[in-house]
Amino acid sequence: MNSENQLVERTGRAIPSIRGRNGFGGVRLGIGDDAAVIASGGGREWVLTCDQFLEGVHFLGGVHPADSVGYKALSRATSDIAAMGGTPRLFLLALAIPASRMGAWFGGFLRGMSRAARELGLRLAGGDTTKAPKVSINITVLGEIEPGLAVTRAGAQPGDIIYVSGRLGRAQLGLELVRRGLGGRAQFRELLRPHLYPQIQVKLGAWLAAHGVPSAMMDISDGLSTDLRRLCAASQVGARVYEEQVPVVTIPPFAAKCLRGRKVEALQMALHGGDDYGLLFTVAARNARRLARAPEFRDLTAIGEITKGRKILLVARDGGSKPLQPRGWDPFRRS
Numbered sequence: 001m002n003s004e005n006q007l008v009e010r011t012g013r014a015i016p017s018i019r020g021r022n023g024f025g026g027v028r029l030g031i032g033d034d035a036a037v038i039a040s041g042g043g044r045e046w047v048l049t050c051d052q053f054l055e056g057v058h059f060l061g062g063v064h065p066a067d068s069v070g071y072k073a074l075s076r077a078t079s080d081i082a083a084m085g086g087t088p089r090l091f092l093l094a095l096a097i098p099a100s101r102m103g104a105w106f107g108g109f110l111r112g113m114s115r116a117a118r119e120l121g122l123r124l125a126g127g128d129t130t131k132a133p134k135v136s137i138n139i140t141v142l143g144e145i146e147p148g149l150a151v152t153r154a155g156a157q158p159g160d161i162i163y164v165s166g167r168l169g170r171a172q173l174g175l176e177l178v179r180r181g182l183g184g185r186a187q188f189r190e191l192l193r194p195h196l197y198p199q200i201q202v203k204l205g206a207w208l209a210a211h212g213v214p215s216a217m218m219d220i221s222d223g224l225s226t227d228l229r230r231l232c233a234a235s236q237v238g239a240r241v242y243e244e245q246v247p248v249v250t251i252p253p254f255a256a257k258c259l260r261g262r263k264v265e266a267l268q269m270a271l272h273g274g275d276d277y278g279l280l281f282t283v284a285a286r287n288a289r290r291l292a293r294a295p296e297f298r299d300l301t302a303i304g305e306i307t308k309g310r311k312i313l314l315v316a317r318d319g320g321s322k323p324l325q326p327r328g329w330d331p332f333r334r335s
């Protein structure tokens with residue numbers, strides 16, 4: 001288990017918490033999944049989550065455009081609602097910001113966040129602001145879902161097919177370009193978009209949940225290798241992922257040239273790169289046909305299957321397999 005998981009475990013043990021499905025106070029699902037699920041009392045359930053986006057940890061003040069910071073902060077928070085199959089409704093914004101960022105920077109930030117809110121169908125319901133030496137954004141998102149339809153990480157069964165949405169590693173490619181100081185170049189604008197303005201799978205998540213297709217689901221925020229391990233742990237199963245089926249980022253030659261000499265292999269980025277916010281879900285083989293009606297069906301790829309036991313294996317083109325090590329984003333990893 002990596003250390004971010006340990007920190008969450010420890011917090012959940014130390015503070016009185018609602019864990020799993022215990023029904024306390026109308027809470028249908030507590031800590032340990034992408035978001036919590038609460039009975040709203042009005043014939044719907046609430047889906048609740050929060051996310052932090054911090055200068056110096058998740059973005060760089062002098063490098064990332066202000067509108068990207070606003071857009072991404074709200075999008076990544078909302079991704080956990082999509083991961084449950086919920087429909088986003090409203091959010092709370094807790095913002096700490098230095099006085100020097102109150103002018104043009106704040107204007108750009110608001111533009112980006114406003115665009116994300118319109119695209120995601122979200123309304124701001126309140127929040128709090130304060131001054132701090134660095135920008136710190138904390139967002140709580142509330143979504144809604146029909147009772148009982150929220151899809152958790154914990155339903156995958158041996159034999160289920162594993163699917164992902166979108167190409168994996170695209171956000172990582174953008175990050176690699178930014179890291180090398182290439183973020184301002186017009187020729188890279190399209191390649192940077194997934195890193196700066198991630199697209200959240202709200203429609204797909206809601207459709208999958210409404211049609212009861214997935215047995216388990218989560219969003220890929222920290223990288224496939226790390227997030228698949230979390231899904232398998234919650235479902236108490238293993239997995240086999242076929243290398244040649246993983247939809248990897250396309251690196252155009254002009255970008256590859258600029259990144260030459262560095263570790264930027266497309267498969268590695270797809271397996272371990274974070275921030276793509278695609279959906280990772282499992283489907284019983286008998287239900288797989290129903291996926292053909294899903295929105296963005298053509299963006300879905302079967303990458304492997306759920307297995308008995310707890311091993312998570314990557315099967316190479318030659319048929320040989322080795323453990324798929326969790327090498328995605330972990331803020332607490334000792335390097």
Ligand SMILES: [Mg+2]
Pocket residue numbers: 034079080083218219220221
């Ligand atoms: Mg998540």
